[in-house]
Each structure stands twice: as structure tokens, then as C-alpha cells.
Amino acid sequence: MTSEPHLGPVALPDTRARHTVEKLLDGSGVTLNGSSPQDIQVYHPDFFSRVLRQGTLGLGESYMDGWWECKRIDEMAHLMLRHGLGEHAKSRSERLKYRLQSGLVNLQSRARAYIVGEAHYDLGNDLFQRMLDETMCYSCGYWKNANNLHEAQVAKLDLACRKLDLRPGMRVLDIGCGWGSFAEHAARHYGVEVTGITISREQAELARQRCEGLPVEILLEDYRDLEGSFDRIVSIGMFEHVGHRNYATYFDTVQRLLAKDGLFVLHTIGSNTSDIGADPWIHRYIFPNGILPSIRHIADASEGKLLMEDWQNFGADYDRTLMAWLANFDAHWHEIADRYNERTRRMFRYYLSVCAGAFRARDLQLWQVVYSHRRDGRYDAPR
Structure with missing residues (x-):
């Protein structure tokens, strides 16, 4: 070949x-x-x-x-x-194989939690630094009033901060903090203390550098091992790695860690159906063991634990985000071509392109869901 x-x-x-x-x-x-x-x-x-x-x-x-x-x-x-x-x-054998695997084995167990970090996020910070914008956000931007990728990512971060109603001195947990984009933004602009967790060593290292001098702690840790209490919790682009067998545990963990008057923002890609499955190519080459939740998955797992205050869909914005990443990737590939092979280049171009097409076709969605413990009064979600 x-x-x-x-x-x-x-x-x-x-x-x-x-x-x-x-x-x-x-x-x-x-x-x-x-x-x-x-x-x-x-x-x-x-x-x-x-x-x-x-x-x-x-x-x-x-x-x-x-x-x-x-x-x-x-x-x-x-x-x-x-x-x-x-x-x-999707071939019948591949669909059956994934369903058997996910039915017999917890593909996102504690022991397996770090696989996606090692396979994808640890691929190389130099590659992601050239593909993403300065915020190092690796999730959907919010393009409502944005003219470019950077504006869209800052708007997304600020939207989450405003939905959380952040106040100076609050303790905030960022589940799946990536390269520290939300932690850096929230600490710098809202005066909060942030604990961020990731399962990627490369992400943790760069996140600590980016947040140096700010009240931010970055931990290489699985969400199930966390202890403590936090005024606010956010999770941006991480729930896709939780897996259907762990949804209840995930919301149990958030409920346990969230202060009684706290707010939680869940930002995740979503599926239009509740079928348990994954695209075989994405599963093998991009996000091992990943699975997209449906509305029903999220509702069933959170029911009786947290109160859903708001649900926003801006999945169409992921098309523009992915195409902007692709443009960055193509424009800067020559800077890192000697460190990667041609097959990796084609893998990333294919991944970014087909995902953009999927969001354009509205086969995939992007949700921001706001939860609370039972609060008094009305919650008005910013837009």
C-alpha cells in the first residue's frame, strides 16, 4: 500500500x-x-x-x-x-463487534481510561498547537457573533463561564481540562480557583505551563477518583469518552462533588439516536473506546440526581470549527512534516473533513446542558 x-x-x-x-x-x-x-x-x-x-x-x-x-x-x-x-x-461485522465488546467489557473503565489520552491527545502538542487557535480549545466554538476561530473559542469559553455564574474566589472543577483553555480563561477573567483533570500527560504538561502564575491546579487523574467540594463544575468535550456503562457513575460523581448551591455545565457532542455504537474508523484511529450520548442517555443518567436548568444545541457551529481546524492544519503542516508521516497527515485531514460533513448533515449535535441541585428561584441561561 x-x-x-x-x-x-x-x-x-x-x-x-x-x-x-x-x-x-x-x-x-x-x-x-x-x-x-x-x-x-x-x-x-x-x-x-x-x-x-x-x-x-x-x-x-x-x-x-x-x-x-x-x-x-x-x-x-x-x-x-x-x-x-x-x-x-458501517459493515454488519464491525457494528456487531463493537456491541459485543461494549456489552461484555467496560471499554471506559478506570484501567482503560488513559487509552484515548495515549492514542490521540498524546500524539504531539506541536501538531495540536498548529491545528487549534491560541486558546488550545479542542471543542466546538460558538460562532453566533464570531468572525474567526479565535473569537468563536473565546466566546464558547465565556458562554460557559456566564452559564456557571462565576464569582471571584469560587472553587471550580474542570473535568477533562485538555490543554487548560477553560481553566486559564476562568481564572484570568473571573478570579476563580480551578482544578483541572485530564487523562493525557501531554495535555497536563502544557496546561500547567499555560496556567502558570494563576490559581490553577492541573491533575493527571480519572474523574471517578476525585474528592472534595466545588462551587461550580464544567466538563467540555470529555463526556464523549465516558461510555454508556459509566453515565450513572459520572453523574453520581458530579452530584457528590458539586456544592448544594452549585451549577454544572456539560458540553458534549451528541447522537440523534440511543443506539450503542461507534464509527469503526473513528474508534480505531481517533478516539478509541469513545461513544456519543443521546438525549435519552443524558436524561436517564441525570434524573433524580441533578436538576436540568437549560439545554442549548449549537451543533451547526462545529462544522465551521472543524473547517477552521482543517485550514490551520493544512497551512502549518509543513512546519511539522518532518516529525510525522504522510499517513498521519491524511488521517487528520480525513477525520476533520468527515466530521465537518457529519455536523453539516446534522447527523451529530453539540449540546451545552446546565444542571443544578434544586435551587430557589429562576435560572436564566445566557446565550
């Missing part, structure tokens, strides 16, 4: 597999070897059988291997999903 560039499509045999793929794409707006940016340029004769056999795993791996190209993978994914190819693209 190779990742070397090709000059153009190769001559392909008229096979049954190709006809099947063409039939699936018929009416989607995506064609094979066409002239539109969303069209797939096929370079390898086994592409069709591989995709039919392996579904999204085969589609993603074959792109990493240089078997096909597309100028606008984001739009290709958007059109294919809007055409209803999402379920067709």
Missing part, C-alpha cells in the same frame, strides 16, 4: 463491486471520477470491494493508504449522509 500522490484515476475493471458502489451513490450528488470537488477520484482497483467489505473503516483506511482522493471530503461526507448512506457505510 502507498500514500504517494497520483496523477489521475487509473483504468478500472467493470466489476460487480463498482456497480454496487455506483448504485449506492446514485442521486447523492457524489460520483466516481467526476469533475466536482465532492467527487471521488479512485486510484486503486480494489477500492470498491474494500469499502463494501469494511464499510467506513475501509473507506477511511483506503484514503490513508492513498487509494482515492477528493478535493472536498467534507462535502462528500455531507452529501452521502444526507442521502442516507450512514448506516449502509
Whole structure:
């Protein structure tokens, strides 16, 4: 297999597999070897059988291997999903394999909690520093009044701070603090003390550097091991790694740690259905053991523990965020190309593009949910 560039499509045999793929794409707006940016340029004769056999795993791996190209993978994914190819693209064996795994094993147990940190977040701070903006936010920006990525990320951080009604001197817990973006913003602009936890050593190291001199403590720790009491709790882009078998434990932990007059903001990608599953390619190459919650998952796990005060969806903003990350990634790749291989470059381009397409098709959502213990009076959520 190779990742070397090709000059153009190769001559392909008229096979049954190709006809099947063409039939699936018929009416989607995506064609094979066409002239539109969303069209797939096929370079390898086994592409069709591989995709039919392996579904999204085969589609993603074959792109990493240089078997096909597309100028606008984001739009290709958007059109294919809007055409209803999402379920067709997941092979039956891969769906069954994940359901069996998640049914028999807690894929997000304490012992396995650090796997995603080691596999993805520890890949290299230099890569993420070039892909993200100065805040180092690795979650959806809030584009309501923003003109660029940095403004959108600052707006997202400030939106969470305002929803938490932060006051100077408060103790705040950041579950899944990443590179310290929220901790730095909240401590600097709202005068609060922040404890941030992450399961990534690379994130923890850089977060401590970014928050130096501020009342911020960064811990390499699993959320289930935390003790203490906090006036406010926030979790931005971490709940996707909790897993359905641990949702109840997660909300039990938040309930235990949150002060009686406290507020909790949960910021998470969400699924339109409550099916237990994960995209096989994303599961293998980007976020091992990750799973997206549904509205029902979150509601069932939090019921009787916390009071839901507000639920906001700005999932459409993730499309713009991902495309901005992709533009940054492409613009700065040459600065780190000697430290990574071409397959890694194609992996990240594919990941950012197909996720943008999924949010554009509204197959994925982004929720900010505000919880409290039972408070007196009315809660008005900022927007």
C-alpha cells in the first residue's frame, strides 16, 4: 500500500463491486471520477470491494493508504449522509463487534481510561498547537457573533463561564481540562480557583505551563477518583469518552462533588439516536473506546440526581470549527512534516473533513446542558 500522490484515476475493471458502489451513490450528488470537488477520484482497483467489505473503516483506511482522493471530503461526507448512506457505510461485522465488546467489557473503565489520552491527545502538542487557535480549545466554538476561530473559542469559553455564574474566589472543577483553555480563561477573567483533570500527560504538561502564575491546579487523574467540594463544575468535550456503562457513575460523581448551591455545565457532542455504537474508523484511529450520548442517555443518567436548568444545541457551529481546524492544519503542516508521516497527515485531514460533513448533515449535535441541585428561584441561561 502507498500514500504517494497520483496523477489521475487509473483504468478500472467493470466489476460487480463498482456497480454496487455506483448504485449506492446514485442521486447523492457524489460520483466516481467526476469533475466536482465532492467527487471521488479512485486510484486503486480494489477500492470498491474494500469499502463494501469494511464499510467506513475501509473507506477511511483506503484514503490513508492513498487509494482515492477528493478535493472536498467534507462535502462528500455531507452529501452521502444526507442521502442516507450512514448506516449502509458501517459493515454488519464491525457494528456487531463493537456491541459485543461494549456489552461484555467496560471499554471506559478506570484501567482503560488513559487509552484515548495515549492514542490521540498524546500524539504531539506541536501538531495540536498548529491545528487549534491560541486558546488550545479542542471543542466546538460558538460562532453566533464570531468572525474567526479565535473569537468563536473565546466566546464558547465565556458562554460557559456566564452559564456557571462565576464569582471571584469560587472553587471550580474542570473535568477533562485538555490543554487548560477553560481553566486559564476562568481564572484570568473571573478570579476563580480551578482544578483541572485530564487523562493525557501531554495535555497536563502544557496546561500547567499555560496556567502558570494563576490559581490553577492541573491533575493527571480519572474523574471517578476525585474528592472534595466545588462551587461550580464544567466538563467540555470529555463526556464523549465516558461510555454508556459509566453515565450513572459520572453523574453520581458530579452530584457528590458539586456544592448544594452549585451549577454544572456539560458540553458534549451528541447522537440523534440511543443506539450503542461507534464509527469503526473513528474508534480505531481517533478516539478509541469513545461513544456519543443521546438525549435519552443524558436524561436517564441525570434524573433524580441533578436538576436540568437549560439545554442549548449549537451543533451547526462545529462544522465551521472543524473547517477552521482543517485550514490551520493544512497551512502549518509543513512546519511539522518532518516529525510525522504522510499517513498521519491524511488521517487528520480525513477525520476533520468527515466530521465537518457529519455536523453539516446534522447527523451529530453539540449540546451545552446546565444542571443544578434544586435551587430557589429562576435560572436564566445566557446565550
